[in-house]
Amino acid sequence: MALTSPRRSALSDQVITELRNQITSGEWPVGSRIPTEPELVEQLGVARNTVREAVRALAHNGLLDIRQGSGTYVVATSELAGVMHRRFADADARHIAEVRSTLEASAARLAAERRTEREMRQLETLLARREEAWAGGDAELFVAADATLHLAVVSASHNEVLTALYADLSELMRDGLRADVGRELRPAFHLDHARLVAAIRAGDKETAGAEAASHAFTCLRETV
Numbered sequence: 001m002a003l004t005s006p007r008r009s010a011l012s013d014q015v016i017t018e019l020r021n022q023i024t025s026g027e028w029p030v031g032s033r034i035p036t037e038p039e040l041v042e043q044l045g046v047a048r049n050t051v052r053e054a055v056r057a058l059a060h061n062g063l064l065d066i067r068q069g070s071g072t073y074v075v076a077t078s079e080l081a082g083v084m085h086r087r088f089a090d091a092d093a094r095h096i097a098e099v100r101s102t103l104e105a106s107a108a109r110l111a112a113e114r115r116t117e118r119e120m121r122q123l124e125t126l127l128a129r130r131e132e133a134w135a136g137g138d139a140e141l142f143v144a145a146d147a148t149l150h151l152a153v154v155s156a157s158h159n160e161v162l163t164a165l166y167a168d169l170s171e172l173m174r175d176g177l178r179a180d181v182g183r184e185l186r187p188a189f190h191l192d193h194a195r196l197v198a199a200i201r202a203g204d205k206e207t208a209g210a211e212a213a214s215h216a217f218t219c220l221r222e223t224v
Contacts, residue, residue: 015046015054023063023074030171031144033071034064062086081168088172093179100173101216103166104150108196108212110157112205119156120201126152127197134190139181147174149193153200153212191215 019040022028035043040051055072058064062082065075076082088096115123126149133145147170154166193215199208 011046012050012053012057015044015050016057018044019054019058020063023058024077028074030074030077030174033073036071076171078168081171084168085172085175089175091172093176096172096176097216099169100176101213103162103169104154104216105209105213107154107157107159107162107166108200108208109205110159110162111153112200112203112208114158115156115200119152123149123152123156123197123200127193130193134185137185139183139185140178142185143174143178143181146177146193150215153196156200 019034022034028034034040034055037048037051037055040055041048044051055064055066059066059072061079062085063074063076063079064072066072076085111119126145130142130145130149133142136142150173151167151170155163157163193211196208196211196215199205199211
């Protein structure tokens with residue numbers, strides 16, 4: 001649907017909101033290339049300059065990365081996520097692993113107590129999808145499947161602050177996993193997540209927490 005407004009500034013804000021919604025809803029996932037400028041002009045029914053202004057604003061806020069000759073890519077799902085990604089892009093890998101371990105262990109313990117049956121079925125589906133990605137040998141697909149499973153565990157904690165914080169850091173953590181895994185999947189990186197999911201289903205919060213905490217460091221140990 002075309003966007004209309006009597007003032008260009010308000011129209012630009014509408015376009016920014018529309019593009020942001022495409023990102024936060026998952027329609028344009030992190031790592032994907034967004035439609036070209038002419039395509040956005042046609043989709044939104046606005047002038048080229050308005051689209052360009054909106055894209056630049058979202059790039060400035062850290063959600064998009066404009067790559068000359070390649071296109072514009074989604075690099076974060078929120079302004080805070082973009083800030084986090086830029087701020088800690090060069091952080092010590094062990095420090096990132098420590099933060100990830102702390103957040104995921106706490107979330108897994110809460111998930112073991114609070115998860116719903118629907119969430120449990122989702123976790124089991126995502127676990128199977130992770131294994132399928134590994135068997136397929138596609139490293140990037142595996143990284144995405146692994147990250148999605150971990151985010152679902154955190155979401156099952158039913159702690160909105162913890163979930164939002166983890167989501168804002170998730171792309172940074174995904175970068176770390178991507179660097180650890182490399183271009184080829186190796187046996188050393190095939191961590192068994194079945195015990196984590198089983199512990200959550202059983203309501204065993206201590207085992208769930210211990211399993212989640214250990215995952216953050218296993219790959220790191222293989223590379224140091």
